[in-house]
Amino acid sequence: MAELRFFFGTMGSGKSTQALQIRHNLAQRGLKVILTTQLDRQEGKVSSRLGVEAEADIVDASVNLFELAREAFEITGLDAMVCDEAQFYEPRQIEQLGRIVDELHVDVYAFGLLTSFQGELFPGTARLLELADVRSQVQVEARCWCGARATHNARLVNGIQVYSGALKVVGDTATEEIEETAEVTYELMCRKHWHAGLRRRQGEQLELLDQQDEQAEVINLPVQTPTS
Numbered sequence: 001m002a003e004l005r006f007f008f009g010t011m012g013s014g015k016s017t018q019a020l021q022i023r024h025n026l027a028q029r030g031l032k033v034i035l036t037t038q039l040d041r042q043e044g045k046v047s048s049r050l051g052v053e054a055e056a057d058i059v060d061a062s063v064n065l066f067e068l069a070r071e072a073f074e075i076t077g078l079d080a081m082v083c084d085e086a087q088f089y090e091p092r093q094i095e096q097l098g099r100i101v102d103e104l105h106v107d108v109y110a111f112g113l114l115t116s117f118q119g120e121l122f123p124g125t126a127r128l129l130e131l132a133d134v135r136s137q138v139q140v141e142a143r144c145w146c147g148a149r150a151t152h153n154a155r156l157v158n159g160i161q162v163y164s165g166a167l168k169v170v171g172d173t174a175t176e177e178i179e180e181t182a183e184v185t186y187e188l189m190c191r192k193h194w195h196a197g198l199r200r201r202q203g204e205q206l207e208l209l210d211q212q213d214e215q216a217e218v219i220n221l222p223v224q225t226p227t228s
Helices: 015-028 065-075 091-104 123-131 191-219
Strands: 004-008 033-037 045-047 053-055 080-083 107-112 134-137 152-157 160-162 184-189
Touching (some): 004 015, 004 091, 015 053, 080 091
Antiparallel strands (some): 045 053
C-alpha cells in the first residue's frame, strides 16, 4: 500500500542526502521516480552538503503536483515521488501529495524542516504533520555551538540574529526586505540559545522604547514662567 512519508530534521541533519539515497535506490531497481525541490542551494537540483546532487523538478507556488504526477503516471509510469525542501511547499500542494498516494497509489517521500527561523512551523510542514501516514525524524543529530542537540534554525543578517522578515530566504541570497549587500546565513542552535537571542533582542527593543518614552517626556515638559 502506498504511503505519504515525512522525514524531518534541522539543517545539516542529512535530509537531502537521504532523499538522494532513496531516489538512487529506487532508480537502481528500475522504478520510475520524480525528484522535486524548491529553493535549493543549487537551482534545478537537489544538492547535499556532502557534494552529492541530482537534477530535479522545481516546485513553485503555481505547480500542481498531482497533475505533474498524473501526467508522468500515464505517459511513462510512476512508482514514487521524492520531495525535498517540502517545508516550502504550499499547503494545497501537500494535499496534492496525499492525492498522489490515495488516487495513483504512488509512494511519496517528503523531506523538510519543522520550524522556521521564527521558531514556528512552516505552513507546508504543518500540513504534512497532519496528513502524513508516517512521520520520522532524521537520525543524524546536528549540534549547537554549545554541544547540545540543535533544535532551532537561526537566521543571521550580517552576523546579527533576526526574528522577522520573509519566510523563504536561502542563505547567501537577498530579498526586497534584505539589501543585496547583506550577508544572510543560518546557524543551528539549541532551544536555550535560540531563546536567549530572542530575549536579548526583545530586551534591546524594550530598552529603545524606554529611551523614546523618556525623550518624549522631556520634550513635553511644561514650560514654567517666572512669577513676580
